[in-house]
Amino acid sequence: MNIIIPMAGRGTRLRPHTLTVPKPLMPIAGKPIVQRLVEDIAKVGNDKLDKIGFIIDRDFGPQVEEDLLKIAETVGAEGIICYQDDKFGTAHAVLCAKELLEGNVIVAFADTLFKADFKLDTSKDGIIWVQKVEDPSDFGVVKLDDSGVITDFIEKPQTFVSDLAIIGIYFFKSGETLHNELQYLVDNKIHDAKGEYQLTVALENMKKKGTKFVPGQVTEWLDCGNKNATVFTNMRYLEYLKDQNLVSESFKQKNCVIIPPVYIGDNVEIENSVIGPYTSIGANTIIKSSIVQNSIIQTNTKINNANFKNSILGNFVTFEGKSDDFSIGDYNSFQ
Structure with a gap:
């Protein structure tokens, strides 16, 4: 076929x-x-x-x-x-x-x-x-x-x-x-x-x-x-897959709370943060002192002192701040 x-x-x-x-x-x-x-x-x-x-x-x-x-x-x-x-x-x-x-x-x-x-x-x-x-x-x-x-x-x-x-x-x-x-x-x-x-x-x-x-x-x-539909679809898939291990063995964490279901890719580092539920984090991303819920974060992104949900961040993004709902494309910086 x-x-x-x-x-x-x-x-x-x-x-x-x-x-x-x-x-x-x-x-x-x-x-x-x-x-x-x-x-x-x-x-x-x-x-x-x-x-x-x-x-x-x-x-x-x-x-x-x-x-x-x-x-x-x-x-x-x-x-x-x-x-x-x-x-x-x-x-x-x-x-x-x-x-x-x-x-x-x-x-x-x-x-x-x-x-x-x-x-x-x-x-x-x-x-x-x-x-x-x-x-x-x-x-x-x-x-x-x-x-x-x-x-x-x-x-x-x-x-x-x-x-x-x-x-x-x-x-x-x-x-x-x-x-x-x-x-x-x-x-x-x-x-x-x-x-x-x-x-x-x-x-x-x-x-x-x-x-x-x-x-x-x-x-x-x-x-x-669109953005909202894609975030919702990510949430539903994480729910479907909640019995599978979606967290990479190379994930490093320090003083953080992970609320499943989540996906965490290779070489992700999270410190002093609360992540989840329904959040996907791409490879090589670093998150510090933040709260992230129901969102998609792509690869090589740096997040510090942030609080957000229902959002999509692209690749190679730098973000600091608070928002309930946003969509940021690749190679952008918001501080």
Whole structure:
């Protein structure tokens, strides 16, 4: 089975952090979002993962590409880098990895994480993973018939038709069929008013030709679209992983209180501080005389005499002060 992960967007809602790295490489409980996504897909799948195609912007650079290839290796798959030079919608993005559209394929957009308690049924024609939401008007939703087969795809319905929102993860038994439908849209310039080719149009065409899509319902859908959502997702993952040891053996502490669950990376030093709960601290960070709760702190950062929560600090940040809510990008100093 192959996985295709479109991730060429710039993640503008998570700035300033996405000015230096793509959003899918932001850390959640010590691992990049996209690695968490790949690992979670591997857990629900029954088949061996063969190739993982990462669809990126060409200017993300060689270090990002190297990191993505290593992520594929962690689940025993071959990583493939594909470029989306022009942003022409979701269908166009998937088609950028057309060499992977064969046999069983999962398409997963890299701003979504999930928890599920089912195993992927690869005997189905297609599975569209959904989650019940309170306000369907902000989402694409699916409508089901009495047998549980998807009959309609509705984009942001203003009157209630369904509360099953599409979360951005799809399984296709035949990658070749999906490829043909995507190529048909592009060849015949079947796009929306913005000039974008949409995956849901290809799904609708496949359905009309006999493909039966069924929903795969997750137990929790976690967004990483902006700062607050990402901090919340970090909190939920730390809760999931609370029975695992997420504290590095090289962590050094002196006169501090650690309130789990927390993630603490390699060579972190903490002195005269209270850390946690729900806090992730990246490698080589030093924290002194501070209180830090429900936050993400990335690598090589220095924090002194601070008190904050619900925040994200980037890499190589120097911070001193008090705040309940902030987001500071890489290489900044606040004192």
